[in-house]
Amino acid sequence: MDRMSIFKRFADWFRRTPPAQFAVWTATGIIVWKLSATVVQDILVYGAFLFALAHAHRGARAWKQPAGIAFVAILLYMACALPFSTHPALSLRDFSGLFKIIAGAFAIPVIFNTRAKIEAALFYSAAAITCVLGYDLIRLTVCLGPNLLAQAHIFKPFILNHSNVASMMAGASIFVFFQHGFHAIAERTCRPSSGVRSDPSSVACPPKRSGEGGSVFSGPSSVIRRPSSIFSGLPSVSGCLLGILVGLAYLVILASRGPQIAFALTCVGALSLVPGRGIKLLGFLVVLLAGLALFVNIEHVNPRFLEKKSMTNFSERVTVWRHTWDLARQRPWVGYGYGKRNFEAVYYSTHPPKSIFHYPHPHQFWLKLLFEFGWPGLILNFIAWLILAHGLWRCVFAQPTFTDRLLPGTVGLVFCFIHLYGLGDYPDNIVLMAQFWLIPVALALMKTTDNEHTT
Numbered sequence: 001m002d003r004m005s006i007f008k009r010f011a012d013w014f015r016r017t018p019p020a021q022f023a024v025w026t027a028t029g030i031i032v033w034k035l036s037a038t039v040v041q042d043i044l045v046y047g048a049f050l051f052a053l054a055h056a057h058r059g060a061r062a063w064k065q066p067a068g069i070a071f072v073a074i075l076l077y078m079a080c081a082l083p084f085s086t087h088p089a090l091s092l093r094d095f096s097g098l099f100k101i102i103a104g105a106f107a108i109p110v111i112f113n114t115r116a117k118i119e120a121a122l123f124y125s126a127a128a129i130t131c132v133l134g135y136d137l138i139r140l141t142v143c144l145g146p147n148l149l150a151q152a153h154i155f156k157p158f159i160l161n162h163s164n165v166a167s168m169m170a171g172a173s174i175f176v177f178f179q180h181g182f183h184a185i186a187e188r189t190c191r192p193s194s195g196v197r198s199d200p201s202s203v204a205c206p207p208k209r210s211g212e213g214g215s216v217f218s219g220p221s222s223v224i225r226r227p228s229s230i231f232s233g234l235p236s237v238s239g240c241l242l243g244i245l246v247g248l249a250y251l252v253i254l255a256s257r258g259p260q261i262a263f264a265l266t267c268v269g270a271l272s273l274v275p276g277r278g279i280k281l282l283g284f285l286v287v288l289l290a291g292l293a294l295f296v297n298i299e300h301v302n303p304r305f306l307e308k309k310s311m312t313n314f315s316e317r318v319t320v321w322r323h324t325w326d327l328a329r330q331r332p333w334v335g336y337g338y339g340k341r342n343f344e345a346v347y348y349s350t351h352p353p354k355s356i357f358h359y360p361h362p363h364q365f366w367l368k369l370l371f372e373f374g375w376p377g378l379i380l381n382f383i384a385w386l387i388l389a390h391g392l393w394r395c396v397f398a399q400p401t402f403t404d405r406l407l408p409g410t411v412g413l414v415f416c417f418i419h420l421y422g423l424g425d426y427p428d429n430i431v432l433m434a435q436f437w438l439i440p441v442a443l444a445l446m447k448t449t450d451n452e453h454t455t
Contacts, residue, residue, distance in 0.1 A: 026131060028128075034129075036433070055110050063109070063443060067439075070380075070387050070388075084335075122441075126180075136250070139159070140152050160429070162429070164258060164421075165429045167254045167259035168427070169430065171251060171259055171262070171417055172434060179410040180240050184236040184237050185237055251263060257304055258421055268284075320359040327346065328374075333374045333376065335371055343372075365419065365423070396412060
């Protein structure tokens, strides 16, 4: 028996064995999201990049959109701005750290080129993150015991770089699990013969799309299948519900105020996906009542909201915001250059106001862009994100059913979640990676929708 036939038999067995698929793809997700900055992750991401290079035509269409072109222009602008940095060597060193994110972004629309594969990638990423956070909850409970709620926020070592980072990934996973669980319920309740969509706002099972459940292309992506076709019915819904509960528990126990506020606001924004004005109104009423209940009992949800001093000065973030703004006004057109190392060198050489905290970045997404690239860079980034938001919005509401809306809508909600958090902090580490890897995901979904309308 030759090697090709052995590989084919293994691939066939793998497709027919849901537990093996779940174990392999979840373990792959753990490598990507937990083992960042390791050789193992480098091999995986750059291996995907090399595969994508050989099949670049599959992903090119996703980038040949206004939003894709705008983000490519941002990357070129960042590269061209490196010589104008106040510390070019430091900026170049940090910019080189983006190569892996760029390589992954290039590979994503090539490998995950159908809605089914995108859904699978999001689901297994959420499953991997939830496994890591579930382990962390056990670790924190064992180590802290009765002091769990009081000390979990500051307990080191952090499982994912920082408690804010871990809480952000927990919130993002919740949105993904909701989408997948709802999709599984819709498929379960649909009759096999159903395929006619008489009501655009109905929760209908979509007919199978081209490429779902397997790829028309050869290569490693051909064994990546929609998870709802692997774990259907009660096990899938139960698993998603468990993932949501773990994520919510983590958000509450870690007591990170920024992620909690951003998550609550994003949940309010999620009501825009709901069809029908009456249902939207009812949803807003429920959310309003729930918000009032949380506000009245905020000391039980997170006692840190009662810390008047840290709530007034945003844990002394106003200090770094004011000084960074003053510095940005001194170089409004070219900025100071890219990177956290460059920021620290500039910030602490200009005698900033005293603070008990060390600031590795401005703790605000847009302020960081202004500091690094001046007004031209900030405006270019704002336009790119605006174009992407408009395209994704069109993609969401071009879907014929609410079930179909949920996949691009979930991507939009995670973007919203991260950007709301970015108003009071900088989405660093794997949150930044998630933010920029979702760009090609959104582009691929937008292109898939355009192709369906053309057809």
